[in-house]
Amino acid sequence: MQLQRRSFLIGAGGAAASGLLSATAVRADDAPEASSDVVGFLGENQAGVYRPASQQQSACFAAFKVLSRDTAELKALLQKLTVKATILGGGHGAGDALPSSELSGVDGAPPVNSGVMGEDIAAANFTLTLGLAASLFDSPVFGLAAKKPKGLTDMKVFPKDQIEEEWTGGDLILQLCADSTDMVHYALRDIMKATRGQLQLQWKINGFHNRPRPDGAPRNLFGYKDGIVNPAQDEQLVWIRGGSGQPSWAEGGTFMVVRIIRMLVEFWDRVGLGEQDNMIGRHRASGAPLGKSKETDTPDYASDPHGETVPLNAHIRLANPRTQETSGSRMLRRGYNYELGVDLNGNMQAGLIFTSFQQNIQEQFEATQTRLANEPMTDYIEPFGGGYFFVVPGVQKDGGFLGEGLFA
Amino acid sequence: MTAPAVSPARPAQGAPTRPQPTQAGPPATMDDAVAAYHEYVAERLTELRQHVLALRANVGNGDVDSAMQAWLDAQQAWQSVGAAYGSFGDLGSAIAPGSRGLEDGAANPDFTGLRRIEYGLWHGQGAGELIPVIDKLLTDVDALEAKLPETAVAPSDMPLRLHEILEDTQRDHLSGRGDQGSGLALALARADVDATQEVLDMLRGLLDNLKSGFPARLDGELAALRAAIDATQKDGAWTDYAKVALAERQAVNAALGRALESLSLVPPLFSTD
Numbered sequence A: 001m002q003l004q005r006r007s008f009l010i011g012a013g014g015a016a017a018s019g020l021l022s023a024t025a026v027r028a029d030d031a032p033e034a035s036s037d038v039v040g041f042l043g044e045n046q047a048g049v050y051r052p053a054s055q056q057q058s059a060c061f062a063a064f065k066v067l068s069r070d071t072a073e074l075k076a077l078l079q080k081l082t083v084k085a086t087i088l089g090g091g092h093g094a095g096d097a098l099p100s101s102e103l104s105g106v107d108g109a110p111p112v113n114s115g116v117m118g119e120d121i122a123a124a125n126f127t128l129t130l131g132l133a134a135s136l137f138d139s140p141v142f143g144l145a146a147k148k149p150k151g152l153t154d155m156k157v158f159p160k161d162q163i164e165e166e167w168t169g170g171d172l173i174l175q176l177c178a179d180s181t182d183m184v185h186y187a188l189r190d191i192m193k194a195t196r197g198q199l200q201l202q203w204k205i206n207g208f209h210n211r212p213r214p215d216g217a218p219r220n221l222f223g224y225k226d227g228i229v230n231p232a233q234d235e236q237l238v239w240i241r242g243g244s245g246q247p248s249w250a251e252g253g254t255f256m257v258v259r260i261i262r263m264l265v266e267f268w269d270r271v272g273l274g275e276q277d278n279m280i281g282r283h284r285a286s287g288a289p290l291g292k293s294k295e296t297d298t299p300d301y302a303s304d305p306h307g308e309t310v311p312l313n314a315h316i317r318l319a320n321p322r323t324q325e326t327s328g329s330r331m332l333r334r335g336y337n338y339e340l341g342v343d344l345n346g347n348m349q350a351g352l353i354f355t356s357f358q359q360n361i362q363e364q365f366e367a368t369q370t371r372l373a374n375e376p377m378t379d380y381i382e383p384f385g386g387g388y389f390f391v392v393p394g395v396q397k398d399g400g401f402l403g404e405g406l407f408a
Numbered sequence B: 001m002t003a004p005a006v007s008p009a010r011p012a013q014g015a016p017t018r019p020q021p022t023q024a025g026p027p028a029t030m031d032d033a034v035a036a037y038h039e040y041v042a043e044r045l046t047e048l049r050q051h052v053l054a055l056r057a058n059v060g061n062g063d064v065d066s067a068m069q070a071w072l073d074a075q076q077a078w079q080s081v082g083a084a085y086g087s088f089g090d091l092g093s094a095i096a097p098g099s100r101g102l103e104d105g106a107a108n109p110d111f112t113g114l115r116r117i118e119y120g121l122w123h124g125q126g127a128g129e130l131i132p133v134i135d136k137l138l139t140d141v142d143a144l145e146a147k148l149p150e151t152a153v154a155p156s157d158m159p160l161r162l163h164e165i166l167e168d169t170q171r172d173h174l175s176g177r178g179d180q181g182s183g184l185a186l187a188l189a190r191a192d193v194d195a196t197q198e199v200l201d202m203l204r205g206l207l208d209n210l211k212s213g214f215p216a217r218l219d220g221e222l223a224a225l226r227a228a229i230d231a232t233q234k235d236g237a238w239t240d241y242a243k244v245a246l247a248e249r250q251a252v253n254a255a256l257g258r259a260l261e262s263l264s265l266v267p268p269l270f271s272t273d
Ligand code: HEM
Pocket: A220, A222, A224, A225, A226, A227, A228, A229, A230, A259, A261, A262, A263, A280, A282, A315, A316, A317, A319, A320, A330, A331, A333, A351, A352, A354, A365, A368, A369, A372, A381
């Protein structure tokens, strides 16, 4: 990766410059995209969950109503989405051939793409992750009731939720991620054009992932490092495996929870640092658990039974008490920050697109959310949208398509 | 202010069926198609004029409900002309300009035409304010009718019209941005579908030669759109688009989007470049 001269001039002193160098694992916004920034599409599991290892900078969560009129149309739709995921994720040069299904066959027809990415489209680590909602399985049109994964329900409304109808629902979600904002926009537009009449946007929200400040996990809009602790893939808390009681077609899939959570940042900024730290359970500057010095340090709740160091109701302590009984309720979090204009009261509408992946929504996400019910941070956040989805297994070989197991 | 409870009774099929142009089959050449279109527009303008006269009488009598119905009839007649995207030049633009680009929007004294009358009717304005606007509209309709025989419709206009009538529907009606208070976007959209179908019928033979089976595909997509729009009617009355249930709006938006994608291939199919 290439460090721009401008970056050096901003970090004047030697210490600042070395801080910058140590953060070079992270892509600078102005670094050119490499054609090697490609996340493989094929695999046992879909991309956009554990792959790529470093979460992309930009995302769009787009939930759609599916208007396909029968099973055959639904299948064709999923095939189309698979083709799109492959082409968009593979990068595409102006001279590269496109499958005939991508072409109108009419001379002088409007261009095959919007041109937003220029002629040569760098994949920028693009991933498309497809999830299906309970409503799709329940629809009499498709007859998929028997295929419905167990525990896939409508999103539960929790005690402090303020759900706005226009931010919920949808039969299908696309999580589109890339390391450039224009690629995410380009991809959504391209996919929508190709599926016009079959998919109709229900709600959509774009998110951004920050760069580390100065290093480690990036910060969320409360100023705290977020994403420090996540279960590794081999802890086997995410992907559905055989013997789980789920329909066999679902193996290799996972459940996705999206919660759009407004963060009352103005209010938060009027709270003292000590109180903020106690609410989260970590030091703001370093990201270390209270009483520790590094973000990677492990909090020691066993020797702090009364919460003298990390309060018993701190977010991280309730979310993950680190006991044997709660170990199975951990999940992979992969959220994005968002900004959405101005609220009626003049405040910034900003917050977190909380996204988690897990094998079991009830035992992982819902159990955690239930523990968090009365955490002090609830006064500063307002969940208002989102949904539950089932992320179908990955496509393992060329010619396969996302959701193929539904039709077997 | 709340919209009056007017529910203009239209047959669910939308605009009344009309006599076909004086030919047996679809026009065989573009010149024939243009001639058929001319004839069609002349008939629509005659209807438009009648509706505007009725509108004038109703406004004069202070009969607001009938005036609203007459406005809708007139506006639908104008939609069925298919005067999308400024065809017929200034004369056409005078009939139903929007309020875009006017300082103070609809309150601007330069705002005229059918949409201005809509604004007045749905904002409690009476004869004093509206009769002069209606008279100006009649003058403009007369001028367009008089000029029509010598107004050349370029052959290249026909395929564009087939595509773009429904672009207008999406841009002005279903976006809510063209509305001046009536909330009757769906009624206008319905008339636009019929206008598109009329133009498709005129170009059918030519289009089928260029791409076999394409007109039939368009028929299917327009039928789906018509059905989705009609499904939003409640007891035969149109609902304000913003108040239509999301699932019904999604069906309309999806069908319109699908049709537009296909229709966008019509101009390049006819293009000789
Ligand atoms: C706007 C809302 C939220 C904010 C601002 C927030 C913030 C944070 C922060 C700063 C951390 C510490 C850094 C880390 O370990 O990644 C954290 C950890 C965590 N959060 Fe949240 N969070 C929010 C919502 C949620 C929700 C809805 C859940 C799940 C129901 C959740 C579950 C967790 C978990 C499981 C951890 C890791 C705890 C650990 O293993 O030590 N968070 N969150």
